[in-house]
Amino acid sequence: MTDNETIAGTEDELENHAGVAYPHLQELEKRFFEVVADGSVTEVRLFLEKHPDFNINVINFQGVSALHIAVNERNTAMVEYLLSHADIDPGDTHLHAIRDNQTRIAAMILNKLNELTPGLEYAGVTHSPDFPDDTTPLAVAAQYGHFEMIDMLRFRRHILQKPHPPSCNCDEICKPERERSDILTIEKMRLFMYRAISNPVYICQTEEDPILKAFQLSAELRKEASFDKEFYPDYIALSHEVSQFATDLIGCARTSEEVECVLRQIAGFGRTSSFVYPRLLLALDYEQKTFVAHPNVQQLVESKWIGTWHEWKVRNTWLKCLTVIPQIGMLPIIALVVLLAPNSKRAKFYEIPINKFLSSVANYLIFLTFVFLQSRSDKTEQLRGPPNTGYEWILAIYVISYAFAFARLCIVDGPVRCFRTRTNWYELVMIVLFILTFLFWIVAAVDVRINGQRDLERKYWHKYDPTLIAEGIFCIATIMAFFKLLFICQLDYDLGPLQLSLVKMIRDVGHFVAIFGIIVMAFTVGLCHLYQYYNGMVQTDDESKLKTEQENSFVDFKSTLKTLFWAVFCMSPVESADVIIENLPGERESETIINHHSFTEFIGYLAFASFQFISVVIVLNMLIACMANTFTKVTDNVNVEWIFGRTEAYVDVMLTTTLPPPFCIFSIFTGMRPVVEYMKILIKPPPGKRARWDFINCCYIEDLEEKKDNQFAETMTQLVQRYLRQREKKAEETDVQRLRKELIEFSNILKEALSPS
Numbered sequence: 001m002t003d004n005e006t007i008a009g010t011e012d013e014l015e016n017h018a019g020v021a022y023p024h025l026q027e028l029e030k031r032f033f034e035v036v037a038d039g040s041v042t043e044v045r046l047f048l049e050k051h052p053d054f055n056i057n058v059i060n061f062q063g064v065s066a067l068h069i070a071v072n073e074r075n076t077a078m079v080e081y082l083l084s085h086a087d088i089d090p091g092d093t094h095l096h097a098i099r100d101n102q103t104r105i106a107a108m109i110l111n112k113l114n115e116l117t118p119g120l121e122y123a124g125v126t127h128s129p130d131f132p133d134d135t136t137p138l139a140v141a142a143q144y145g146h147f148e149m150i151d152m153l154r155f156r157r158h159i160l161q162k163p164h165p166p167s168c169n170c171d172e173i174c175k176p177e178r179e180r181s182d183i184l185t186i187e188k189m190r191l192f193m194y195r196a197i198s199n200p201v202y203i204c205q206t207e208e209d210p211i212l213k214a215f216q217l218s219a220e221l222r223k224e225a226s227f228d229k230e231f232y233p234d235y236i237a238l239s240h241e242v243s244q245f246a247t248d249l250i251g252c253a254r255t256s257e258e259v260e261c262v263l264r265q266i267a268g269f270g271r272t273s274s275f276v277y278p279r280l281l282l283a284l285d286y287e288q289k290t291f292v293a294h295p296n297v298q299q300l301v302e303s304k305w306i307g308t309w310h311e312w313k314v315r316n317t318w319l320k321c322l323t324v325i326p327q328i329g330m331l332p333i334i335a336l337v338v339l340l341a342p343n344s345k346r347a348k349f350y351e352i353p354i355n356k357f358l359s360s361v362a363n364y365l366i367f368l369t370f371v372f373l374q375s376r377s378d379k380t381e382q383l384r385g386p387p388n389t390g391y392e393w394i395l396a397i398y399v400i401s402y403a404f405a406f407a408r409l410c411i412v413d414g415p416v417r418c419f420r421t422r423t424n425w426y427e428l429v430m431i432v433l434f435i436l437t438f439l440f441w442i443v444a445a446v447d448v449r450i451n452g453q454r455d456l457e458r459k460y461w462h463k464y465d466p467t468l469i470a471e472g473i474f475c476i477a478t479i480m481a482f483f484k485l486l487f488i489c490q491l492d493y494d495l496g497p498l499q500l501s502l503v504k505m506i507r508d509v510g511h512f513v514a515i516f517g518i519i520v521m522a523f524t525v526g527l528c529h530l531y532q533y534y535n536g537m538v539q540t541d542d543e544s545k546l547k548t549e550q551e552n553s554f555v556d557f558k559s560t561l562k563t564l565f566w567a568v569f570c571m572s573p574v575e576s577a578d579v580i581i582e583n584l585p586g587e588r589e590s591e592t593i594i595n596h597h598s599f600t601e602f603i604g605y606l607a608f609a610s611f612q613f614i615s616v617v618i619v620l621n622m623l624i625a626c627m628a629n630t631f632t633k634v635t636d637n638v639n640v641e642w643i644f645g646r647t648e649a650y651v652d653v654m655l656t657t658t659l660p661p662p663f664c665i666f667s668i669f670t671g672m673r674p675v676v677e678y679m680k681i682l683i684k685p686p687p688g689k690r691a692r693w694d695f696i697n698c699c700y701i702e703d704l705e706e707k708k709d710n711q712f713a714e715t716m717t718q719l720v721q722r723y724l725r726q727r728e729k730k731a732e733e734t735d736v737q738r739l740r741k742e743l744i745e746f747s748n749i750l751k752e753a754l755s756p757s
Contacts, residue, residue, distance in 0.1 A: 095135060269282055384465070
């Protein structure tokens with residue numbers, strides 16, 4: 001075979017195994033790219049004059065044109081010369097210039113686009129290898145956070161529309177868009193736009209209240225992450241970045257006055273609030289944990305918590321706990337002081353949140369004492385009807401006053417906030433159980449009055465006797481009342497994380513119960529009637545005369561469910577799956593036959609063993625692993641998680657009255673002040689305020705006039721300036737570190753090259 005035939009065969013083989021199709025440059029085109037890359041405008045001019053028919057818009061295999069090379073090389077003169085050609089196609093080069101923060105070059109290309117077609121600079125770019133379709137200049141500038149570029153584009157009247165969230169299904173945009181466009185393209189572009197509008201630099205330039213915008217965006221992104229599971233990591237990461245931006249912004253504050261100015265803002269809260277720091281409530285509602293836990297915020301919250309009682313902070317834990325004991329005896333005195341001299345120095349001292357908390361704990365201990373005394377009352381000689389220990393009226397007064405205090409908190413704090421915390425839900429359930437107990441006591445009294453039989457012995461009572469039901473409900477309410485002491489532990493640095501871990505582990509148990517319920521239901525339905533025929537059968541051994549009775553484990557649905565449930569705790573006997581058949585008559589009267597249904601018993605043992613293995617060995621250990629993982633997560637982020645939970649408790653105490661129920665009756669006018677203010681505005685609305693009501697916020701006062709807070713505007717300007725300066729400094733440090741690393745690597749290469757072999 002000749003050399004020519006070999007070459008021809010190789011070319012045919014290459015044609016038959018062609019790869020991905022991409023543009024191939026000719027020699028002249030390669031030369032043109034080399035000339036442009038050298039950066040000499042004179043050589044490029046001579047080249048184009050020598051080849052007047054040359055296509056200046058030629059691209060290489062990467063989709064890069066000569067204008068792209070000039071932009072990437074930051075060669076302003078070259079860009080200006082190439083744009084002077086009438087047939088130049090800028091393509092997406094202006095986006096590259098914006099991405100690289102080349103303001104002058106970007107302006108030149110945008111002007112060229114307007115020369116080609118007026119308004120073309122505002123249109124989105126399509127078929128770009130580097131950017132999604134319909135990408136606009138401001139979207140790129142915002143995503144990369146170039147301050148001067150964003151400012152220049154906004155001066156040129158570029159706008160950036162907020163994308164519709166993935167959960168939106170509006171008839172105007174989302175539905176038609178899904179019908180005519182590719183779903184993946186839509187989602188990618190939506191995420192691209194979210195990255196743009198969530199950039200801290202863009203938020204700082206477009207929002208008067210960047211912290212509020214960061215809260216809202218963070219919550220929205222977290223919500224959409226739960227909806228759009230395919231891009232869950234991207235949305236969650238973006239949500240954390242925006243949340244961290246708000247935290248960094250408040251971290252730029254240098255004085256308490258600046259932090260207080262930010263936290264006093266009512267914007268975004270949607271209603272008036274008696275709480276001194278509405279922005280803190282908003283941060284709690286949006287679950288901005290890093291913001292709430294920031295030292296600048298906590299310093300202000302802590303100073304508000306202890307007020308003028310600075311000695312409290314230096315006390316050790318045991319002394320703080322013992323302070324509650326004298327507070328029990330002080331409650332009547334505090335009530336008199338608040339009643340007779342509400343504006344005195346002493347009354348103001350008792351209004352400090354920490355004093356409110358101590359009074360509340362002391363009062364709750366009194367309540368628990370009466371609950372304990374009522375719970376331990378002797379039931380051996382109890383008659384039908386309600387108990388008559390004498391503590392019932394005291395408990396009723398406490399529970400009713402707690403119910404009114406909860407209703408007041410719901411009005412003052414708003415139902416949305418009130419029912420967002422686990423503590424309030426827990427307290428509501430506890431109050432409802434106590435009220436149900438009182439109601440059944442009343443029903444029992446009416447029943448005895450109508451039907452008599454008060455002296456009837458307990459063993460003859462009906463299974464649903466009102467007194468029995470009241471005792472059962474009171475038992476659960478008592479457990480919940482004492483269990484509530486755990487919520488006090490969240491204020492302690494050592495016990496707080498443990499209490500927080502307990503709550504999160506209970507959530508893991510809830511997930512486990514869903515899986516375990518399916519497993520139990522499957523085995524229960526399969527086994528419930530397998531042994532029904534053998535129920536009650538007794539087998540007698542002929543020799544020993546020992547009797548063996550059939551276990552009622554799998555004879556009906558209830559018994560099977562009970563057996564499988566206790567099997568999880570290894571409390572069901574192994575003999576649960578035995579099949580017992582009563583003795584059958586033999587050929588002679590003294591002789592009996594013992595039959596064995598071995599296959600049925602085998603199936604029973606197989607199912608029972610499978611349930612034990614799946615539930616105990618697999619699912620239970622999976623729950624333990626989940627709990628360990630939850631505890632590790634809480635421990636890793638213990639400071640933020642604990643401080644956030646503690647702040648929620650602080651806020652709840654700050655919103656209560658000076659005196660706890662039922663002593664708050666002495667300060668009823670102070671406690672009812674928000675209600676009185678609401679009624680005054682409802683009857684005679686002043687300018688700029690209206691009394692509103694809805695199912696979400698209940699009764700609230702709406703501010704119709706947005707007041708311009710000049711102090712807040714100045715404070716926010718200073719915070720933004722400091723933040724941008726810190727951001728720029730970090731970027732400079734990163735660039736310097738990268739340059740230093742490159743110089744070290746270059747130095748090592750030179751040493752290796754110059755060292756003698």
